[in-house]
Amino acid sequence: MDNFNFYSPTQFIFGSEREKEAGKYTKRFGGTRVLIHYGSGSVIKSGLLDRVKKSLSEAGVWFTELGGVVPNPRSGLVYSGVELCKRENIDFILAVGGGSVIDSAKAIALGAVYEGDFWDFYCGKRIEKALPVATILTLTAAGSEGSMGTVITHENGMLKRAANHDVLRPAFSILNPELTCSLPPFQTACGAIDMMAHVMERYFTNTKNVEISDRLAEGIMLTIINEAPKAMTDPNDYDARANLMWAGMVAHNDTCGVGRESDWSSHQMEHELSGLYDVAHGAGLAVMFPAWMKYVMHHDLMRFAQFAVRVWGCEMDFQNSEKTALQGIQRYEQFATSIGMPIRFAELGAKAEDIPLLVKTLGLGEQTMGSFVKLTSDDVRKIYELAV
Amino acid sequence: MDNFNFYSPTQFIFGSEREKEAGKYTKRFGGTRVLIHYGSGSVIKSGLLDRVKKSLSEAGVWFTELGGVVPNPRSGLVYSGVELCKRENIDFILAVGGGSVIDSAKAIALGAVYEGDFWDFYCGKRIEKALPVATILTLTAAGSEGSMGTVITHENGMLKRAANHDVLRPAFSILNPELTCSLPPFQTACGAIDMMAHVMERYFTNTKNVEISDRLAEGIMLTIINEAPKAMTDPNDYDARANLMWAGMVAHNDTCGVGRESDWSSHQMEHELSGLYDVAHGAGLAVMFPAWMKYVMHHDLMRFAQFAVRVWGCEMDFQNSEKTALQGIQRYEQFATSIGMPIRFAELGAKAEDIPLLVKTLGLGEQTMGSFVKLTSDDVRKIYELAV
Numbered sequence: 001m002d003n004f005n006f007y008s009p010t011q012f013i014f015g016s017e018r019e020k021e022a023g024k025y026t027k028r029f030g031g032t033r034v035l036i037h038y039g040s041g042s043v044i045k046s047g048l049l050d051r052v053k054k055s056l057s058e059a060g061v062w063f064t065e066l067g068g069v070v071p072n073p074r075s076g077l078v079y080s081g082v083e084l085c086k087r088e089n090i091d092f093i094l095a096v097g098g099g100s101v102i103d104s105a106k107a108i109a110l111g112a113v114y115e116g117d118f119w120d121f122y123c124g125k126r127i128e129k130a131l132p133v134a135t136i137l138t139l140t141a142a143g144s145e146g147s148m149g150t151v152i153t154h155e156n157g158m159l160k161r162a163a164n165h166d167v168l169r170p171a172f173s174i175l176n177p178e179l180t181c182s183l184p185p186f187q188t189a190c191g192a193i194d195m196m197a198h199v200m201e202r203y204f205t206n207t208k209n210v211e212i213s214d215r216l217a218e219g220i221m222l223t224i225i226n227e228a229p230k231a232m233t234d235p236n237d238y239d240a241r242a243n244l245m246w247a248g249m250v251a252h253n254d255t256c257g258v259g260r261e262s263d264w265s266s267h268q269m270e271h272e273l274s275g276l277y278d279v280a281h282g283a284g285l286a287v288m289f290p291a292w293m294k295y296v297m298h299h300d301l302m303r304f305a306q307f308a309v310r311v312w313g314c315e316m317d318f319q320n321s322e323k324t325a326l327q328g329i330q331r332y333e334q335f336a337t338s339i340g341m342p343i344r345f346a347e348l349g350a351k352a353e354d355i356p357l358l359v360k361t362l363g364l365g366e367q368t369m370g371s372f373v374k375l376t377s378d379d380v381r382k383i384y385e386l387a388v
Numbered sequence: 389m390d391n392f393n394f395y396s397p398t399q400f401i402f403g404s405e406r407e408k409e410a411g412k413y414t415k416r417f418g419g420t421r422v423l424i425h426y427g428s429g430s431v432i433k434s435g436l437l438d439r440v441k442k443s444l445s446e447a448g449v450w451f452t453e454l455g456g457v458v459p460n461p462r463s464g465l466v467y468s469g470v471e472l473c474k475r476e477n478i479d480f481i482l483a484v485g486g487g488s489v490i491d492s493a494k495a496i497a498l499g500a501v502y503e504g505d506f507w508d509f510y511c512g513k514r515i516e517k518a519l520p521v522a523t524i525l526t527l528t529a530a531g532s533e534g535s536m537g538t539v540i541t542h543e544n545g546m547l548k549r550a551a552n553h554d555v556l557r558p559a560f561s562i563l564n565p566e567l568t569c570s571l572p573p574f575q576t577a578c579g580a581i582d583m584m585a586h587v588m589e590r591y592f593t594n595t596k597n598v599e600i601s602d603r604l605a606e607g608i609m610l611t612i613i614n615e616a617p618k619a620m621t622d623p624n625d626y627d628a629r630a631n632l633m634w635a636g637m638v639a640h641n642d643t644c645g646v647g648r649e650s651d652w653s654s655h656q657m658e659h660e661l662s663g664l665y666d667v668a669h670g671a672g673l674a675v676m677f678p679a680w681m682k683y684v685m686h687h688d689l690m691r692f693a694q695f696a697v698r699v700w701g702c703e704m705d706f707q708n709s710e711k712t713a714l715q716g717i718q719r720y721e722q723f724a725t726s727i728g729m730p731i732r733f734a735e736l737g738a739k740a741e742d743i744p745l746l747v748k749t750l751g752l753g754e755q756t757m758g759s760f761v762k763l764t765s766d767d768v769r770k771i772y773e774l775a776v
Contacts, residue, residue, distance in 0.1 A: 001565075002403070006400040008397075009396075011393065011394075014391060015390070015391025209631070211610075211614055211627075212634045215610050216607045216608070216638070218603075219603030219604045227599055227600075239596075239597035243599045246389075255638075259634070
């Protein structure tokens with residue numbers, strides 16, 4: 001097992017109607033002048049935004065608001081948010097929404113306490129501080145409610161880049177599964193695939209003998225596989241929504257990733273897809289992951305066999321571990337298809353002729369990416385081709 | 389799933405030689421006048437205490453020390469520690485040892501900022517504050533390095549009582565698996581049983597449909613079952629020690645307990661055993677858990693069948709779920725025996741004729757305890773009898 005630090009200081013406030021406590025916790029964590037950040041009108045229509053404002057008012061906390069975050073959140077709104085924070089002396093950001101809203105809030109939190117361009121931190125500048133961010137989650141997928149990460153797309157060139165630091169872990173996150181019951185099936189499925197991907201990026205590793213992380217990862221995947229179809233069949237199944245919501249958090253706060261190398265090349269390849277076509281992140285991952293798995297499986301057949309047996313319940317073929325490994329990948333594809341996810345370029349609206357552009361925008365040049373198998377630009381091209 | 393809060397803000401610093409960073413992290417978390425708290429001479433003999441002092445000195449942090457904590461830590465030393473903290477204006481306690489040392493440190497941390505008797509908090513007084521505690525763990529078992537709990541035995545009557553609060557979660561915990569390689573087999577086995585018990589107290593619940601906590605709990609148990617025998621066979625197996633060390637933390641920081649009722653009656657019954665006979669906590673649990681399981685299994689046979697199938701790999705007998713359930717309990721007993729743990733009173737040195745005394749000291753009177761099955765004094769007596 002590798003040495004590691006694990007730090008997940010977020011206070012999680014989970015369950016029915018917990019958003020009513022937003023004011024109490026904002027105050028407890030030091031918020032006095034709050035920016036409420038959100039996306040489309042759905043949080044207005046549902047009455048959620050009003051409930052949150054009421055809770056803040058009752059706690060005597062001043063607030064202003066900034067809506068309009070879109071999926072694959074953009075730099076433009078972040079710049080507006082940073083300016084608003086500086087003008088209004090904001091000391092706390094409350095993100096009400098899904099991963100995009102939270103990621104946008106984290107970007108604003110970085111920019112609000114920095115003289116330069118917030119985008120610097122997405123280009124590798126070392127992060128030192130940020131305004132505290134808290135979240136009220138409405139979409140189970142990205143795991144940003146417990147993670148140290150944020151992903152933003154810069155409108156100049158549509159570059160999608162990530163920044164990571166412990167100061168970006170939310171002060172508190174309110175997770176009410178009821179808020180996710182209104183999610184359409186497509187978004188529910190995208191969320192499930194995104195969560196699976198967060199676990200799988202950590203699961204396929206070269207680090208040996210990290211039994212505890214393996215077992216926790218398998219437990220989270222089994223939960224997603226069992227619970228997602230329930231939420232697809234009955235959107236109001238509270239327990240299914242609750243299990244998915246908590247699985248989404250532990251899938252990405254590093255609970256199942258400690259002590260090992262993780263990969264993330266499927267995510268990077270997907271970022272180029274959603275950057276170019278503006279497709280849903282989960283849908284892009286459903287396409288890229290099987291292609292990546294097929295390309296790298298021979299690097300460690302037994303790891304893929306373990307995935308097939310423990311996660312998908314395949315029977316081990318002791319005379320042909322490759323067959324078992326492949327079966328696991330097929331079962332993943334069947335699962336994705338069964339919840340309405342694409343698994344090939346055409347279903348996504350992506351085009352084979354764009355592959356050279358995707359490879360170029362990813363910008364590896366002579367470098368490699370990933371850690372399970374270090375991928376060159378040529379490998380990346382072949383993986384995109386496998387996804388066609 | 390029940391509503392819950394989950395808050396585990398401890399910074400975990402895991403891996404080889406990480407104790408060298410004790411000074412850096414103490415300073416980062418605000419410690420300026422530190423009490424180093426430890427147990428027997430083993431941390432002196434091994435050179436660990438010297439390494440820790442060196443690290444603190446290099447960071448420019450002042451410290452004093454208090455050793456002498458015994459297993460099932462006593463109130464007497466806590467009173468000395470509280471007095472020392474007040475006299476020396478201590479602002480940070482660094483526990484170097486296992487669960488007993490950490491629990492003793494937490495008790496001192498409560499008493500140091502309180503005018504009255506620290507024992508008040510172990511008799512139900514509401515906790516509001518405590519000095520920050522950090523830990524350098526040398527024994528994988530109690531989970532106190534990540535938990536909100538502390539258990540102390542008062543020398544007046546040998547009463548063993550617990551106190552719990554979020555302020556008792558350590559600021560940071562340094563977990564170096566190498567420090568556990570010198571543990572004798574008996575203590576290694578006691579640790580494994582204690583960790584299993586922390587998971588099982590949460591696993592046997594009446595709350596339905598908490599798939600995520602079930603799966604995480606099963607993952608932790610499978611890890612302990614696979615890794616403990618490796619550490620018994622080769623005490624210097626770093627990866628086995630590392631897996632056990634992290635499993636011990638997640639077993640008790642509530643990662644696998646969220647959203648559900650937990651039980652804790654086996655722990656309470658064991659506390660009376662170790663209070664009366666001063667036996668190792670893990671050994672007492674190895675005796676009490678099978679007795680409790682046999683007594684309550686008919687309350688939810690399918691839960692015990694799930695335990696047997698998913699954790700112990702038993703084949704489900706679809707015509708006789710009771711048989712499967714019982715098989716799981718037998719497998720637990722076989723596991724305990726295989727690592728040298730007692731499973732009956734006699735092996736522990738406990739006596740059947742003391743059962744009335746044990747029941748009386750537990751002090752239920754007309755009340756009940758536990759939640760999976762609410763136990764009366766009469767139930768408790770019968771469970772002790774099953775353990776004979």
